[in-house]
Amino acid sequence: xxxxxxxxxxxxxxxxxxxxxxxxxxxxxxxxxxxxxxxxxxxxxxxxxxxxxxxxxxxxxxxxxxxxxxxxxxxxxxxxxxxxxxxxxxxxxxxxxxxxxxxxxxxxxxxxxxxxxxxxxxxxxxxxxxxxxxxxxxxxxxxxxxxxxxxxxxxxxxxxxxxxxxxxxxxxxxx
Amino acid sequence: xxxxxxxxxxxxxxxxxxxxxxxxxxxxxxxxxxxxxxxxxxxxxxxxxxxxxxxxxxxxxxxxxxxxxxxxxxxxxxxxxxxxxxxxxxxxxxxxxxxxxxxxxxxxxxxxxxxxxxxxxxxxxxxxxxxxxxxxxxxxxxxxxxxxxxxxxxxxxxxxxxxxxxxxxxxxxxxxxxxxxxxxxxxxxxxxxxxxxxxxxxxxxxxxxxxxxxxxxxxxxxxxxxxxxxxxxxxxxxxxxxxxxxxxxxxxxxxxxxxxxxxxxxxxxxxxxxxxxxxxxxxxxxxxxxxxxxxxxxxxxxxxxxxxxxxxxxxxxxxxxxxxxxxxxxxxxxxxxxxxxxxxxxxxxxxxxxxxxxxxxxxxxxxxxxxxxxxxxxxxxxxxxxxxxxxxxxxxxxxxxxxxxxxxxxxxxxxxxxxxxxxxxxxxxxxxx
Numbered sequence: 281x282x283x284x285x286x287x288x289x290x291x292x293x294x295x296x297x298x299x300x301x302x303x304x305x306x307x308x309x310x311x312x313x314x315x316x317x318x319x320x321x322x323x324x325x326x327x328x329x330x331x332x333x334x335x336x337x338x339x340x341x342x343x344x345x346x347x348x349x350x351x352x353x354x355x356x357x358x359x360x361x362x363x364x365x366x367x368x369x370x371x372x373x374x375x376x377x378x379x380x381x382x383x384x385x386x387x388x389x390x391x392x393x394x395x396x397x398x399x400x401x402x403x404x405x406x407x408x409x410x411x412x413x414x415x416x417x418x419x420x421x422x423x424x425x426x427x428x429x430x431x432x433x434x435x436x437x438x439x440x441x442x443x444x445x446x447x448x449x450x451x452x453x454x455x
Numbered sequence: 456x457x458x459x460x461x462x463x464x465x466x467x468x469x470x471x472x473x474x475x476x477x478x479x480x481x482x483x484x485x486x487x488x489x490x491x492x493x494x495x496x497x498x499x500x501x502x503x504x505x506x507x508x509x510x511x512x513x514x515x516x517x518x519x520x521x522x523x524x525x526x527x528x529x530x531x532x533x534x535x536x537x538x539x540x541x542x543x544x545x546x547x548x549x550x551x552x553x554x555x556x557x558x559x560x561x562x563x564x565x566x567x568x569x570x571x572x573x574x575x576x577x578x579x580x581x582x583x584x585x586x587x588x589x590x591x592x593x594x595x596x597x598x599x600x601x602x603x604x605x606x607x608x609x610x611x612x613x614x615x616x617x618x619x620x621x622x623x624x625x626x627x628x629x630x631x632x633x634x635x636x637x638x639x640x641x642x643x644x645x646x647x648x649x650x651x652x653x654x655x656x657x658x659x660x661x662x663x664x665x666x667x668x669x670x671x672x673x674x675x676x677x678x679x680x681x682x683x684x685x686x687x688x689x690x691x692x693x694x695x696x697x698x699x700x701x702x703x704x705x706x707x708x709x710x711x712x713x714x715x716x717x718x719x720x721x722x723x724x725x726x727x728x729x730x731x732x733x734x735x736x737x738x739x740x741x742x743x744x745x746x747x748x749x750x751x752x753x754x755x756x757x758x759x760x761x762x763x764x765x766x767x768x769x770x771x772x773x774x775x776x777x778x779x780x781x782x783x784x785x786x787x788x789x790x791x792x793x794x795x796x797x798x799x800x801x802x803x804x805x806x807x808x809x810x811x812x813x814x815x816x817x818x819x820x821x822x823x824x825x826x827x828x829x830x831x832x833x834x835x836x837x838x839x840x841x842x843x844x845x846x847x848x849x850x851x852x853x854x855x856x857x858x859x860x861x862x863x864x865x866x867x868x869x870x871x872x873x874x875x876x877x878x879x880x881x882x883x884x885x886x887x888x
Contacts, residue, residue, distance in 0.1 A: 387522060
């Protein structure tokens with residue numbers, strides 16, 4: 281079975297599930313198509329579609345479809361952190377990729393992603409909680425196999441990132 | 456000192472806003488204030504500053520990485536390397552890197568090779584300087600001193616206000632650091648170091664005075680530096696020659712034969728512009744363009760020496776002037792001489808003493824090897840300190856004093872190579888003669 285047909289199967293199954301749960305009114309027009317959800321999961325940019333983001337929070341079926349599509353297209357995924365929920369994240373593995381957060385004496389904390397030798401280079405990270413809230417982040421270009429970003433709260437798109445990373449229930453996908 | 460380092464680009468100046476040490480993060484990063492993402496030169500910046508990189512071969516930096524934040528985007532090229540290296544040196548020296556209200560603005564550009572020399576290439580200097588004019592003018596308005604360090608001679612725009620601005624062509628990081636380091640030296644008559652001194656009786660908000668005679672300081676940088684081309688955008692004051700008629704004679708000096716002497720410092724009193732070809736004017740003593748020798752081989756038509764032991768030469772600030780005036784060539788020193796006796800050169804007053812040195816007899820038929828007192832090294836401008844040097848007959852070796860002159864100092868000058876063998880002549884500075 282090809283990847284595309286595999287995704288279509290998943291989409292169909294999720295749609296059926298949504299209808300069964302009443303998440304979608306089979307008599308009312310669909311607000312967001314499954315293909316649009318899948319395309320959003322597979323996008324290469326980090327631009328947020330606010331309509332879809334809202335739908336992901338409000339519609340569990342759509343959310344499951346999205347997360348399924350995201351897991352299939354990501355290079356590496358980690359559904360949740362294998363750590364005590366009270367602990368702040370300082371290190372976490374997503375597949376073979378190591379993710380760390382460093383607190384410095386001065387300035388914001390730094391997010392570091394280490395790319396193992398011979399591993400596929402990643403450039404994007406998506407963080408997604410079970411409730412559908414989340415953030416996609418452009419990690420930039422690696423230097424010596426390391427991606428490094430300041431989690432500077434002066435930037436709106438980074439405000440929630442540290443909180444998401446510190447939540448062990450957050451799924452991390454590297455794209 | 457608050458210093459603003461500007462990275463000139465063809466799109467305008469990019470001031471360095473912050474340089475923060477990262478103790479844990481593995482990469483050094485260059486970014487702007489407006490974006491959390493690293494700038495395109497960031498990988499090169501990491502390579503440039505990391506252990507084993509070019510910068511650490513020259514500067515002793517902590518075992519950290521850095522976040523360098525600049526005010527504007529730098530898209531490509533490596534001409535940021537010299538100003539960034541200077542920023543790291545300034546930070547390591549304890550100066551504060553700021554983009555607002557600086558004491559000093561340093562404008563520099565140049566990609567560096569592995570020896571930290573500027574790589575010759577087209578740096579679009581005129582475009583970069585033109586693009587920086589508005590920024591530089593604002594800093595001038597605020598009273599900041601401006602130091603331009605281009606890799607080659609450039610003509611500033613005609614409307615450029617030259618007050619408080621100095622331009623020094625540099626060929627590498629070492630030379631640039633030397634220019635900046637010497638610019639920080641200020642010696643008051645009472646020996647204090649003052650960051651906001653008065654200039655010609657007028658108080659200035661910042662170190663504008665530095666720039667009046669930075670030319671002279673830049674000329675005497677030590678080390679194996681190429682002779683730079685200079686433009687002093689603030690012309691030096693003409694040397695005061697009124698005191699040249701008769702030098703004060705100490706009790707140990709022989710009576711002068713010619714009733715007086717005229718001293719010329721071939722470089723220090725020459726007003727700008729000063730180019731290489733202007734210096735060799737045939738005056739005795741102005742025998743070479745080498746910076747150290749230009750200071751050392753001062754033409755002194757002074758009473759002839761009657762001893763083979765070099766005599767002590769003392770440059771004091773004349774009445775109404777200060778050592779900074781002498782140091783920067785705006786006024787000639789009041790020179791005294793001491794001939795060695797059995798008690799050495801004896802005690803010397805350190806009050807308003809700007810430079811000390813020795814002069815070999817013009818009648819001598821041999822060259823001496825001079826070894827100045829080791830204890831003097833930390834009191835002497837680094838540009839002048841060379842340790843041993845040769846003294847030709849009639850030659851003079853002068854050492855300009857850096858800061859507070861020690862009031863209780865004793866040492867020996869050692870001269871080797873005479874028929875008497877090695878000679879050690881004592882030398883003392885005491886506050887009360």
